Amino acid sequence: MMQVIWRIEAEPKRCAIADQVIAESGLAAESLIVVLDDSDYEDCPNPRYSKDIAWYMNIRSGQLEEMSPEHMLEVMDPQRCDHLIWVSKRVAVGSFSRLVWVLAHELRHLRQEIEYPELSTTNLLIKRLSKQVPLKSKYQFGVPAELDAEWAAYQTVVKILGNDALNAFVTEECQRDEKAEPYYKELFVLLPDYCEDWVQQTKKLLCENRKIFERSCEDNVGTSIDWGKLYGSVE
Numbered sequence: 516m517m518q519v520i521w522r523i524e525a526e527p528k529r530c531a532i533a534d535q536v537i538a539e540s541g542l543a544a545e546s547l548i549v550v551l552d553d554s555d556y557e558d559c560p561n562p563r564y565s566k567d568i569a570w571y572m573n574i575r576s577g578q579l580e581e582m583s584p585e586h587m588l589e590v591m592d593p594q595r596c597d598h599l600i601w602v603s604k605r606v607a608v609g610s611f612s613r614l615v616w617v618l619a620h621e622l623r624h625l626r627q628e629i630e631y632p633e634l635s636t637t638n639l640l641i642k643r644l645s646k647q648v649p650l651k652s653k654y655q656f657g658v659p660a661e662l663d664a665e666w667a668a669y670q671t672v673v674k675i676l677g678n679d680a681l682n683a684f685v686t687e688e689c690q691r692d693e694k695a696e697p698y699y700k701e702l703f704v705l706l707p708d709y710c711e712d713w714v715q716q717t718k719k720l721l722c723e724n725r726k727i728f729e730r731s732c733e734d735n736v737g738t739s740i741d742w743g744k745l746y747g748s749v750e
């Protein structure tokens with residue numbers, strides 16, 4: 516069962532829009548908790564709260580963030596849900612377009628995890644090794660799964676709020692943060708050509724840089740890549 520926990524006081528329209536994003540994702544039947552928090556945890560020593568604006572976590576596979584606020588530890592319980600999405604206050608209370616963008620992005624990571632669980636650890640590895648392997652971009656969407664999530668975010672904003680809201684969103688992001696302008700400029704060059712091929716892109720990247728990934732797996736206990744599976748399915 517899907518559950519949305521609003522820790523801020525949200526007007527009915529905000530709640531309806533969040534529900535619509537979840538409905539659009541096609542994941543409403545999943546055992547999922549979405550927390551829209553009432554804090555940005557600016558002083559929290561855990562960067563997952565103080566630096567990130569939102570994230571997705573697979574509770575079923577054993578993911579846990581021990582340095583979490585009490586209310587988050589309560590929901591990080593495999594008895595309560597399989598999947599968890601956390602959204603910071605600054606996004607939860609922000610413009611509708613930002614909320615839709617960020618929520619749709621995280622929901623896309625949930626879909627990726629459900630459809631391709633074998634790629635879950637490899638996405639983390641690619642992020643970790645982003646300076647050593649040739650990615651399409653220096654921004655986070657250089658990781659194929661991230662470009663896929665940004666693509667889903669873009670599509671969802673246009674579908675639910677329209678093109679004007681999308682343009683307003685980009686303008687707003689650029690006003691907030693000077694680094695946003697080159698980010699969205701490059702993203703909007705890549706998006707029109709994107710054909711939802713992140714799985715093939717990921718596998719290709721892994722196979723072409725196999726030695727680097729193998730070395731990293733050796734250095735990091737608990738990370739491994741099933742190469743047989745990957746080679747069997749790369750076109």
Ligand SMILES: [Zn+2]
Nearest residue numbers: 620624661664
């Ligand atoms: Zn992401």
